[in-house]
Structure formats: C-alpha cells, structure tokens
Amino acid sequence: xxxxxxxxxxxLIDKFATLPGIGxxxxxxxxxxxxxxxxxxxxxxxxxILNAVGSVHTCPVCQNLTDGELCPICAGDRRDKSTVCVVAxxxxxxxxxxxxxxxxxxxxxxxxxxxxxxxxxxxxxxxxLVARVGAxxxxxxxxxxxxxxxxxxxxxxxxxxxxxxxxTVTRLAYGIxxxxxxxYADDATLLRALEGRREM
Amino acid sequence: xxxxxxxxxxxLIDKFATLPGIGxxxxxxxxxxxxxxxxxxxxxxxxxILNAVGSVHTCPVCQNLTDGELCPICAGDRRDKSTVCVVAxxxxxxxxxxxxxxxxxxxxxxxxxxxxxxxxxxxxxxxxLVARVGAxxxxxxxxxxxxxxxxxxxxxxxxxxxxxxxxTVTRLAYGIxxxxxxxYADDATLLRALEGRREM
Numbered sequence: 001x002x003x004x005x006x007x008x009x010x011x012l013i014d015k016f017a018t019l020p021g022i023g024x025x026x027x028x029x030x031x032x033x034x035x036x037x038x039x040x041x042x043x044x045x046x047x048x049i050l051n052a053v054g055s056v057h058t059c060p061v062c063q064n065l066t067d068g069e070l071c072p073i074c075a076g077d078r079r080d081k082s083t084v085c086v087v088a089x090x091x092x093x094x095x096x097x098x099x100x101x102x103x104x105x106x107x108x109x110x111x112x113x114x115x116x117x118x119x120x121x122x123x124x125x126x127x128x129l130v131a132r133v134g135a136x137x138x139x140x141x142x143x144x145x146x147x148x149x150x151x152x153x154x155x156x157x158x159x160x161x162x163x164x165x166x167x168t169v170t171r172l173a174y175g176i177x178x179x180x181x182x183x184y185a186d187d188a189t190l191l192r193a194l195e196g197r198r199e200m
Numbered sequence: 201x202x203x204x205x206x207x208x209x210x211x212l213i214d215k216f217a218t219l220p221g222i223g224x225x226x227x228x229x230x231x232x233x234x235x236x237x238x239x240x241x242x243x244x245x246x247x248x249i250l251n252a253v254g255s256v257h258t259c260p261v262c263q264n265l266t267d268g269e270l271c272p273i274c275a276g277d278r279r280d281k282s283t284v285c286v287v288a289x290x291x292x293x294x295x296x297x298x299x300x301x302x303x304x305x306x307x308x309x310x311x312x313x314x315x316x317x318x319x320x321x322x323x324x325x326x327x328x329l330v331a332r333v334g335a336x337x338x339x340x341x342x343x344x345x346x347x348x349x350x351x352x353x354x355x356x357x358x359x360x361x362x363x364x365x366x367x368t369v370t371r372l373a374y375g376i377x378x379x380x381x382x383x384y385a386d387d388a389t390l391l392r393a394l395e396g397r398r399e400m
Contacts, residue, residue, distance in 0.1 A: 004294050006267035012252040015245045019230050028291060030219050034249055035256055035265070042253040045215045046246035049234055052212040053242040056235055065235070067206035091228060094204050 009035065061132070063108040063125040065090045073105055080104045082139040086129065086158060088112050088146065096144060104142070107132065112145055112154040126158065133165045140168040147174055147192075209235065261332070263308040263325040265290045273305055280304045282339040286329065286358060288312050288346065296344060304342070307332065312345055312354040326358065333365045340368040347374055347392075 005013070009031060016027035034042055058064065059071035062084075066072070073079055073093075083104030087093055093106050109124045132138060141162055145151035159169040174192035176185050185193070205213070209231060216227035234242055258264065259271035262284075266272070273279055273293075283304030287293055293306050309324045332338060341362055345351035359369040374392035376385050385393070 004297070005290070006256050006265055008248070008252040008255045008267055009265060012248045015248045020233050021226065021229065026221065029221065031252065032290070033220050035252060037253070039253055042249055046249040048208070048212045048215045049242055049246040049249075052208040052231065052235060053237070053239055055208045056206050065206055065209060067208055090205070090232070097204070 058108070058110075058125075062106045063110065063128055064093055064106060065108075082137060083142065084129075084132065084138055084140070085142045085144050086155075087144050088151065088154070092144065104140075107141075109145075109154070112150040113157055114150050121157070124154075126161070129158070130161060133162050133167055136165075138167055140170060143169065143171045147172075258308070258310075258325075262306045263310065263328055264293055264306060265308075282337060283342065284329075284332065284338055284340070285342045285344050286355075287344045288351065288354070292344065304340075307341075309345075309354070312350040313357060314350045321357070324354075326361070329358070330361060333362050333367055336365075338367055340370060343369065343371045347372075 004010075012031040012034065013024070013027045016022055016030045017024055019027075022030070034045065037045070055067045056065050057067075059066045059074055061070060061074040064071045064073070068075065080103050084107050085096060085102060085104055086107045086109060087096065088109050088111060090108055090110075093108065096102050096106075107125070107129050109126065109129075111119050111124050113119060113121065113124070129141075133141065141158075143155035143158060145154050155171055159171075162169055173196055174189065175196055176182060176189065176193050182190070204210075212231040212234065213224070213227045216222055216230045217224055219227075222230070234245065237245070255267045256265050257267075259266045259274055261274040262271060264271045264273070268275065280303050284307050285296060285302060285304055286307045286309060287296065288309050288311060290308055290310075293308065296302050296306075307325070307329050309326065309329070311319050311324050313319060313321065313324070329341075333341065341358075343355035343358060345355050355371055359371075362369055373396055374389065375396055376382060376389065376393050382390070
C-alpha cells in the first residue's frame with residue numbers, strides 16, 4: 001500500500017510523518033494540502049525551512065535560539081548579567097519575559113535530564129552553564145525548570161553542581177496559581193503551598 | 201510577542217500554522233523539531249516539498265494524482281474503462297482498491313459540493329467527468345461519495361447531470377457494516393439497510 005500514491009507524494013507524506021505528534025493520516029492530510037497550494041506558496045514553505053535551518057543557531061552565551069551573533073537579551077546592556085534564570089526550552093524564555101518583571105539573563109538547557117528518554121547531562125547545555133558560572137561574574141542562578149519529576153531532578157542536579165562555585169541557587173516558588181480556587185487545587189500543589197507559606 | 205523568536209524561526213512557525221488542523225502551539229513544536237534536525241535532513245524535507253509540488257499533478261483522464269503522464273490505473277490496459285467510480289478524494293481511490301474487487305476506472309472530484317464552504321460545481325472536476333461520459337465509451341458511473349449530506353447531494357447532482365447521456369448511474373449500497381452489531385447500528389443506517397433489503 002505504501003507505493004499507492006505517486007512516489008514524490010509518498011516521500012512527502014513520510015517526511016511529515018517523522019514530525020512529533022503527526023501520525024500517518026495527518027501526514028497524508030498535510031501533504032495533500034501542500035500539493036494543493038499555489039506553486040509559489042509551496043516553494044515559500046520549502047524556503048522557510050532552509051532559511052530557518054541555515055540562519056538560526058544558539059546564542060554562544062545563553063544557548064537561546066537567535067539569528068544574530070548573540071541573542072538580543074545577551075547583546076543588550078540593560079539586563080542584570082549577574083542573575084541567570086535556567087530554563088528547559090527556548091519557549092520558556094518567552095513565558096518568563098511575559099511577566100515583564102525579570103531583569104536578569106537566561107540559560108537554555110534544551111531539555112531536562114530524563115533517564116527514561118536517555119537524556120543525560122552531556123545531551124543538555126550544562127557544561128556551558130558551568131563555564132558561565134565558573135567565569136565568576138554570576139551571583140544568583142534561578143532554576144525555572146517545570147515543577148515535575150524530571151524538571152525537579154534537573155534543578156537539584158544543577159544546584160549541586162553550581163553551589164561549589166559560591167553562587168546562590170534558587171528555585172521558582174510553588175503554590176496555588178493566582179486567580180484559581182483552593183477547592184480545586186491538587187494535593188501536591190497544596191502541600192507545596194503550605195510548605196512555602198510566608199509571614200504576612 | 202510575535203517577534204520574540206528570531207525572524208526566520210517565526211516565519212517557519214507561521215508557515216506550519218497555515219496547515220490544516222495545526223494551531224500556533226503545534227506549529228511552534230514542529231518548527232523547533234525541524235530546527236533540531238541535522239542540516240541534511242531538514243534540507244531533505246524542503247527538497248521533498250519542492251519535488252512533490254514540481255512533479256505531482258492530476259491525471260488528465262481521471263484527475264487522480266500522479267507523477268506520470270497518466271495515472272497507473274488509466275495507463276494500464278487491464279481495467280474495464282466503461283465503468284467509472286466517482287470519488288471525492290484521491291485517498292478514496294486507495295480505499296476502494298483495497299477491496300481488490302473493483303475492476304473499473306475512477307474519477308476524482310477533489311471535493312464535494314458544499315454551499316457552506318463555498319464549494320460549487322466549478323470548484324470540482326465535474327466538467328472533466330461530463331466530458332468523459334459525453335465521449336460515449338462509458339456505460340456505468342458508480343457514485344462513491346461519502347454517505348453524508350454533502351456526499352449525497354453531490355451524488356444526486358451528478359446523477360441528474362449524467363443520466364441524459366444514457367449511462368447507468370448507481371450508488372454504493374448503504375447498510376449495516378460487515379462484522380458489526382445490529383444492536384449498535386444508528387437509526388439512519390438501519391433505515392437504509394431496510395430500504396435496501398434483498399431477496400435471499
């Protein structure tokens with residue numbers, strides 16, 4: 001059955017099917033859609049892939065994605081470069097920037113430690129973080145990995161690695177989300193919220 | 201927020217987000233995945249798009265997709281070319297071929313009539329079907345559009361258009377699916393199964 005459609009179409013379906021979360025049926029639908037586009041739009045899609053892969057790379061300082069020499073945050077002089085917020089993915093930088101509160105810089109790990117998925121320290125941008133902290137200009141490292149098993153384990157691993165350098169290592173606060181209802185908070189979140197209670 | 205990621209990455213996310221069923225978050229995930237591929241694989245993806253768009257076109261006889269002059273079914277001499285099965289999409293040809301029973305040829309409409317989605321007769325390959333039937337070598341046209349409102353309406357429209365040429369126009373049988381249970385059949389299917397009952 002795999003050779004039923006014309007070979008170039010089968011090939012395109014195969015390519016779409018390698019994308020994460022895209023099954024065979026969806027890949028077919030996407031490939032048919034691309035084929036139905038005007039030639040110039042389909043060519044624009046291919047050009048966008050080549051252009052992104054050719055020009056986007058990681059910032060040599062914070063490892064976030066950029067098409068410049070440094071990323072805009074590291075290149076500017078308005079951020080506090082003695083505070084580094086460690087996140088798992090480039091999209092997490094976007095989330096923290098949205099708070100408009102954070103004035104430090106970032107370090108993007110490009111994943112979290114995950115023995116199940118065979119992701120070890122050498123697969124993440126950890127040596128680059130250690131080198132940054134080792135250079136001596138950093139005072140505080142804020143762990144902002146997700147509050148799940150792998151995110152917590154990664155934060156604990158990094159904190160043990162970085163504390164010998166004499167930096168302060170902190171973790172984002174856990175607790176009840178703002179605007180939500182205690183009645184509907186799960187047990188783990190409530191426990192963390194109690195543990196993290198502060199004097200008023 | 202839209203200019204937060206490097207421009208070439210934003211552009212690629214935009215392109216993925218134009219695909220059917222792909223929202224903004226999924227488009228981000230796909231674009232990040234493509235960026236994480238080895239350069240040669242990403243280039244292979246772009247090449248697959250260009251190759252498919254450049255070489256796949258519709259068969260001038262049956263309008264199915266092909267990269268040859270005619271599609272393999274029309275090009276061969278082992279099929280009964282006096283019987284034409286009309287389907288909505290190229291993937292429907294695959295489904296009917298799977299039955300290994302049908303020996304005729306096909307006509308692919310590339311859609312169904314749908315006033316809601318502004319799809320009229322001129323948007324489908326209907327004039328090509330009329331020209332085929334008008335050429336005179338066709339005895340039977342089997343309507344194999346989906347048994348839903350739009351598929352039925354399209355079949356009825358085509359049958360009125362084609363009957364004046366003196367061809368037999370038939371519709372796939374409706375009824376209880378083989379291997380299923382009458383207890384769980386919906387009312388509409390049961391009604392059609394009763395209407396279509398045959399002497400044993």
